Amino acid sequence: GAVVSQHPSWVICKSGTSVKIECRSLDFQATTMFWYRQFPKQSLMLMATSNEGSKATYEQGVEKDKFLINHASLTLSTLTVTSAHPEDSSFYICSAGGQTTEAFFGQGTRLTVV
């Protein structure tokens, strides 16, 4: 199947700093990617839809100014958590592809804000 790569796998940052997470489709072009957030022992919740060349679409309750999404190319979407706080600590996962079949997920990024 198609490969989606996420980087970094884990990151620890100080409260108030910003963190950028990258999601790359390695062997296909992805005009649309999705960002999910998962808290411990919970399911994945969709945060936003990343659209190449246009603004991202955010789910209700997700602060667009806090979670900046940039999809500048057909193979790369980035999620920047700005002014991170401990409550932003979570597992962030991107997905791409699968218009008619399965969606392909990145490995996820464990963010810990201290």
Place this chain on the structure above:
Amino acid sequence: TQLLEQSPQFLSIQEGENLTVYCNSSSVFSSLQWYRQEPGEGPVLLVTVVTGGEVKKLKRLTFQFGDARKDSSLHITAAQPGDTGLYLCAVGISSGSARQLTFGSGTQLTVLP
């Protein structure tokens, strides 16, 4: 309210036992998927069911889609420690070139040796 309700939320069993996980909704779906997720990794697709009443088998895993396409079940026979993980049902819609998924609440399965 959650679109997809899974039960049980947590399940801890001994190796060799059988178990069933349920995924229920009041909505009708054209298809439904089951994923397994291990700690620190993204979900991995196990199966897609599309026809009401459909039964699919994947080794010791048996998946069933309800006749009305509102619910699904996952049955594991003779569970092994390697089956430990978070099991998620999901339904999706196509959006652009990709598939947007809504996940169930999840079932955390622990199989003890």
